[in-house]
Amino acid sequence: MSLIVIADIAHPDLALTPTIQGCPGVSIEVVPHSTTDPETGLFFFLVENADESFEDALGRDPTVAEWTPADDLDSTRIYRLQHTDEAILISPAVSELGGLLLKAESVDRGWTVRLHLPDREALATLWEYCEGRDISFDLHRVFRQDEWTNGRATDLTDEQRIALVSAYEEGYFEEPRETSLEELAERLDISPTAVGGRIRRGTGKLVETTLLEE
Known part of the structure; x- marks a missing residue:
């Protein structure tokens, strides 16, 4: 296998x-x-x-x-x-x-x-x-x-998964937002640009592997 x-x-x-x-x-x-x-x-x-x-x-x-x-x-x-x-x-x-x-x-x-x-x-x-x-x-x-x-695992890297989960838990997707890229970057110990890229690419991959397939 x-x-x-x-x-x-x-x-x-x-x-x-x-x-x-x-x-x-x-x-x-x-x-x-x-x-x-x-x-x-x-x-x-x-x-x-x-x-x-x-x-x-x-x-x-x-x-x-x-x-x-x-x-x-x-x-x-x-x-x-x-x-x-x-x-x-x-x-x-x-x-x-x-x-x-x-x-x-x-x-x-x-x-x-x-x-x-x-x-x-x-x-x-x-x-x-x-x-x-x-x-x-x-x-x-x-x-x-x-x-x-069989689709039991999405095509996300660990870094994208961690960034997305952290953003969700900290309220980044709320309206109004409860946290910023800078605050997420400090928590994850990476740059705001890197956080934004991981969230963007991870979101795109989730759409590709779930919504488009449906």
Whole structure:
């Protein structure tokens, strides 16, 4: 029975980690198709709230060999990157185990990843792979594929779920609002921009996986 795995991964040399840590207000998401052929060395990323400081950070990032903007979609940009040999990538290891990197989204220390793996043995092997390279692998949830496809779990990251629940509990969705993005950011220890992005993307995903399906 195949598995859906959600985990946080972190390491100083993990791809784009220096940029992520240097630009806490920027949200980065891997374009999934770009990880299906790791041998090309080219990866695409969706970036929200990118500015000159973000591109300066890319230029200093030791995990990035080359980068170029590929498209500009209002507040979201697409960047095409090639990593250095020193950059740590988890997608090749996942592919070797017969798995897929379904989603990767930046968090404070590194990445939250959603993986499709063939079985628990593959998960254990991936865990050992990360442990042997000092890659932090913080496992959040594991679902069997049938649980995922039957809709018992929405396609939310842990960060989006926490932000949405916190916003609801603190009265952010009330009229008038009983809290602000700044207050939520202080509670969650992240920037107001990051809170707003998680609430926006999480709400969009809930609509996509519930109302649109109905």
